[in-house]
Amino acid sequence: MRIGVTMFSTDYAIPPHELAVEAEKRGYESVWFPEHSHIPTSRKSPWPGGPELPKWYYDTYDPFLAIAAAAVVTKTIKLGTGVCLVVQRDPIHTAKEVATADRLSNGRVLFGIGGGWNAEEMEDHGTAFATRFKLMRERVEAMKEIWARSKPKYAGDMVKFDEMMQWPKPVQKPHPPIIVGGGLPHGARRAVAYGDGWMPIGGRGGDTLGMLPEFREMLKLAGRKDSDVPITLFGVGMNADGLKRAEDAGVDRVVFGVPPEASDKVLPLLDKGAALIR
Incomplete structure (x- = not known):
């Protein structure tokens, strides 16, 4: 089982590139x-997550700029968006950002x-809340076309563009793994339908590990393997x-959360997690 770490990057926290360097040193698989x-x-x-929204939700850096900063000072650690709100993003620009980050890393x-x-x-x-998940699927499908084809085009109900060209293409083929966040059953269904991974939040909505047998049955009914x-x-x-x-339940990756604090607060937490990794 692989271990990652997540943090809301802000101007008052350890910088994202320093967090990535320190996590890589300690054997974390991803940030x-x-x-x-x-x-x-x-x-x-x-x-x-509760009645009071933490301040760092207002303050967080752009994730792709954080990833780019981390990419140039690290060599092995994987760099993730957790999560990218694709329903609030133009899919053509986002496809280019993902591909560029994959190239730089x-x-x-x-x-x-x-x-x-x-x-x-x-x-x-300009996104309607009620139809956001249909929009998310179409934007993901459109980005897959952009990454995979030299002259992509896409015609959905909500996303449309005629034949065009865009480079760079991602290093990972056919594209970086698309890991779909959300709970059971709806988020899990979306992951089964068009994801390369499922990412529920631990403890959100009940016993997450207890939901895994139902999720695996959903995969089986869709003709997909657990490893897919x-x-x-x-x-x-x-x-x-x-x-x-989590390991006994067959979870592939666990991502620890650390607070958006300065180095003196975050590094001891990374050390604690590293001891668990060992």
């Missing part, structure tokens, strides 16, 4: 950066995606018993 373009001050949409990008929860944030980008859609358990605490349970 992940989340995304929110902004948070509308109306705060109408409830945060799934020599094939180390993990493309974690999600539909998001903040309706007002989406509305500011490996499981990344995201944002969990550093606990030896929890890691053992």
Whole structure:
């Protein structure tokens, strides 16, 4: 089982490139950066994590710039978006960002995606909350066409473009793994339908490990193997018993969450996680 780490990168936290360097030194497999373009001050949409939205949701860096900074100072650690809100992004620009990051990192990008929860944030980008998951699928399908073909075109209900050309193409073929965030059953269904991995948040919505047999049955019914859609358990605490349970349950990757703090607070947590890895 592989171990990664995620943090909201901000101007008051350890910089993302330093976090990646320190995580790579300690044997972590991956480092992940989340995304929110902004948070509308109306705060109408409830945060799934609790009543109070943490300040760093307002403050987080752009994930692809964080990945680019990390890519040039590391050699082996994988670099993930956890998650990229593709429903708030132009798919042609996003396809280029993913491919460029994969080139600069020599094939180390993990493309974690999600539909998001903040309706007002989406509305500011012209995205309707009610149809966001249909839009997410079409944008993913469109990006796959861009990455795979020299002259791609796409015609969906919500995403359309005529034949065009775009380079660079990703190092990873046919593209970086698309790891779909979300819970059971809806997020899991999306991962089964068009993902290369499933990424539920640990402890969100009940016993995540208890959901895995149902997820694997969904894969079987869709004609996909467990290895086609490996499981990344995201944002969990550093606990030896929890890691053992995840490993026994066949989880492919666990991603620890660390707070957006300065180096003196974060590095001891990385050391604690590294001890668990060993």
